[in-house]
Amino acid sequence: MTGASLGDVILEVEHLETHLDTKMGLVKAVDGVSFSLRRGETLGIVGESGSGKSMTALSILRLAPRPAARIVGGRVLLDGKDLLRHGAEEMRRVRGRFISMVLQDPQTSLNPVYTIGGQIAEAIAMHRDVPRPELLSRAVAALRRVRVAAPEQRVRDHPHQLSGGMKQRVVGAIASSCEPRVLIADEPTTALDATIQAQYLRLLKDIQRESGLSIIFITHDFGIVADMCDQVAVMYGGRIVEYGPVRAIFNTPAHPYTQALLSSVPAVDRTVERLYSIPGQPPSLWDLPPGCRFEPRCRWAEPRCRREYPPVLPGRGAGDAAHSASCWKLEDPEWDNPRC
Amino acid sequence: MQRYLIRRAGQSLLALLAISVITFGLSHLSGSPVDAMLPDDAGPEEAERLTREWGLDRPIHVQYLTFLGNALRGDLGDSLKWRGSTALGIVAERLPATLQLGGFAVLVSTIIAIPIGVLAGVYRDTAFDAAGKLVALLGQAMPNFWLGIVLIWIFAVKLGWFPTSGRGGFSHMVLPAIAMGWFQVAALMRLTRSAMLEVLDSEYIKLARIKGVPEWRVIWVHALRNAAIAPLTYFGVIAGVILTGSVVIETVFAWPGTGQLAIDAIRGRDYPVIQAVVLTFAVVFILSNLIVDTLYAYVDPRIRYQ
Numbered sequence: 001m002t003g004a005s006l007g008d009v010i011l012e013v014e015h016l017e018t019h020l021d022t023k024m025g026l027v028k029a030v031d032g033v034s035f036s037l038r039r040g041e042t043l044g045i046v047g048e049s050g051s052g053k054s055m056t057a058l059s060i061l062r063l064a065p066r067p068a069a070r071i072v073g074g075r076v077l078l079d080g081k082d083l084l085r086h087g088a089e090e091m092r093r094v095r096g097r098f099i100s101m102v103l104q105d106p107q108t109s110l111n112p113v114y115t116i117g118g119q120i121a122e123a124i125a126m127h128r129d130v131p132r133p134e135l136l137s138r139a140v141a142a143l144r145r146v147r148v149a150a151p152e153q154r155v156r157d158h159p160h161q162l163s164g165g166m167k168q169r170v171v172g173a174i175a176s177s178c179e180p181r182v183l184i185a186d187e188p189t190t191a192l193d194a195t196i197q198a199q200y201l202r203l204l205k206d207i208q209r210e211s212g213l214s215i216i217f218i219t220h221d222f223g224i225v226a227d228m229c230d231q232v233a234v235m236y237g238g239r240i241v242e243y244g245p246v247r248a249i250f251n252t253p254a255h256p257y258t259q260a261l262l263s264s265v266p267a268v269d270r271t272v273e274r275l276y277s278i279p280g281q282p283p284s285l286w287d288l289p290p291g292c293r294f295e296p297r298c299r300w301a302e303p304r305c306r307r308e309y310p311p312v313l314p315g316r317g318a319g320d321a322a323h324s325a326s327c328w329k330l331e332d333p334e335w336d337n338p339r340c
Numbered sequence: 341m342q343r344y345l346i347r348r349a350g351q352s353l354l355a356l357l358a359i360s361v362i363t364f365g366l367s368h369l370s371g372s373p374v375d376a377m378l379p380d381d382a383g384p385e386e387a388e389r390l391t392r393e394w395g396l397d398r399p400i401h402v403q404y405l406t407f408l409g410n411a412l413r414g415d416l417g418d419s420l421k422w423r424g425s426t427a428l429g430i431v432a433e434r435l436p437a438t439l440q441l442g443g444f445a446v447l448v449s450t451i452i453a454i455p456i457g458v459l460a461g462v463y464r465d466t467a468f469d470a471a472g473k474l475v476a477l478l479g480q481a482m483p484n485f486w487l488g489i490v491l492i493w494i495f496a497v498k499l500g501w502f503p504t505s506g507r508g509g510f511s512h513m514v515l516p517a518i519a520m521g522w523f524q525v526a527a528l529m530r531l532t533r534s535a536m537l538e539v540l541d542s543e544y545i546k547l548a549r550i551k552g553v554p555e556w557r558v559i560w561v562h563a564l565r566n567a568a569i570a571p572l573t574y575f576g577v578i579a580g581v582i583l584t585g586s587v588v589i590e591t592v593f594a595w596p597g598t599g600q601l602a603i604d605a606i607r608g609r610d611y612p613v614i615q616a617v618v619l620t621f622a623v624v625f626i627l628s629n630l631i632v633d634t635l636y637a638y639v640d641p642r643i644r645y646q
Contacts, residue, residue: 063549088555096552103550108543113565113640123551158641174551 007039010214011182016074018059025286029055031238042215044229048282052238053218057184097127100175101184105191106168110159117155127178142173165196184216222265234258237283237293244323254315254325257294300329341644348633352626359622363615364404417612427612431620438597442582444513445521453525457532479526488519488592505594516593520585524578528571535567569640579628583621
């Protein structure tokens with residue numbers, strides 16, 4: 001979908017903060033994350049493991065693992081209403097109906113002791129007033145929508161009788177059964193074979209085109225980002241370090257971390273001796289420096305990076321106002337930010 | 341499903357056969373019944389006559405095959421102590437009392453243990469969880485005969501709330517069932533709790549919540565059926581513990597069941613009756629396990645297709 005035909009803002013996340021109590025101490029897993037999502041838009045959230053991507057997603061649904069995780073600040077506005085102020089029952093009615101989610105590992109996402117049909121039917125029964133006998137035919141229809149062959153037979157199967165790709169389609173059927181406005185896809189294809197992966201992504205896109213669904217796509221695969229996303233948020237150490245349209249992110253990455261990430265993506269049109277890898281380790285989240293979290297690994301680092309966290313500055317995405325990044329270097333008009 | 345059940349039934353038959361060999365062997369290790377039966381002043385001819393009459397002079401494998409053949413026809417011989425009764429007849433007469441007490445103990449333990457185990461898992465590391473752990477620890481630390489005596493002393497002798505012993509109405513069952521069942525409560529509760537902890541952490545529970553399933557349904561429908569698999573397996577073990585426990589508990593509470601009968605029969609070297617008790621216990625135990633395996637397949641569809 002191109003930027004021009006995007007609709008109104010559906011979901012707005014403002015300064016979301018989620019803290020985790022761990023044995024090692026307090027972890028600011030999500031530390032002031034903000035973004036907005038429009039109707040029919042796909043936002044990619046990119047980052048390493050532990051950068052806070054999944055925790056952001058779970059916090060939106062208020063399903064971050066308790067009692068360890070607590071949302072301590074911010075707002076999550078769905079059609080202008082703050083989900084963080086919802087009561088338990090009100091929030092339950094949002095889940096699956098307005099915001100839904102597909103998890104990473106299809107092998108463990110389905111309940112092993114119930115039938116496929118039962119699990120889809122339950123998702124529908126939670127939000128729609130459908131008479132019992134009709135539920136199963138709705139489940140069949142949901143399976144057909146995600147292009148599962150012979151859905152009438154499949155509804156009677158148990159999860160262990162299905163392949164991984166098929167299971168992920170079933171999870172997709174469950175997630176989309178109540179026609180939600182927002183679908184969060186948390187690395188939905190990481191556990192799938194490359195060919196199955198491509199099919200699944202196409203399926204998501206088709207569902208999106210038919211229903212005007214907005215998607216938050218969590219991944220660490222830039223290939224998928226290029227394929228699927230309109231907007232991209234790059235996360236590092238619990239914060240969004242760069243945010244902008246997909247084209248700007250790829251063509252003129254503003255943050256050194258994004259530049260480094262893009263440089264470590266293998267490309268078919270380049271021959272390299274060794275793939276670039278970012279030196280150093282991802283930051284330990286319970287001992288964050290006051291300044292930029294990427295500073296210890298950054299080739300452009302200077303003393304103030306260590307002292308003070310950089311403000312959000314406009315990026316250089318060819319006049320695109322929506323492109324921004326948190327890096328002191330952007331204050332310097334002379335700084336040319338090449339790929340590594 | 342059918343193949344699974346047929347295979348399990350076949351295994352049960354094999355187990356029964358093995359048990360018949362062990363029973364036969366054990367009762368011969370405990371000394372000759374002839375010595376127990378004869379009065380002190382009887383001569384060696386007298387002993388020899390009885391030995392021949394009971395076939396104890398024949399080769400051991402012939403004795404076993406005779407025993408097995410008779411057993412298959414339901415004939416385990418006549419009691420040596422209770423003249424005029426068949427061994428199996430005496431056991432059959434006493435079995436309902438044992439099954440009643442054992443069944444009651446299992447039922448009550450289950451009704452108490454499963455919900456507490458589930459809630460202890462859901463509210464882990466809270467005061468409720470700690471209290472549950474304490475109950476479990478007590479149950480596993482106290483030997484059942486000692487618990488039985490203490491219960492009688494407090495609730496029957498001192499407080500007079502329950503009868504001290506014997507079989508009668510519901511009130512007669514309470515104390516022996518507690519003495520028998522507390523250990524099971526402890527074991528079941530801990531199994532359920534740890535299974536719940538594991539299941540509640542799983543991705544399919546996360547997906548159930550994502551679907552908008554209310555929390556009570558997530559716990560009692562989605563999580564419990566998965567968490568039930570571990571404690572269910574344990575029910576097979578419980579059947580054994582209850583049966584062996586009955587030997588002790590029925591003696592402490594003078595409960596006229598098979599357990600008490602077993603003690604009497606052993607004291608009198610009434611080995612047809614001993615054999616009948618052991619074989620009956622074995623059949624009950626194996627049947628319980630067969631039922632557990634069937635339920636297991638019902639609860640967990642993955643088993644059905646093995």
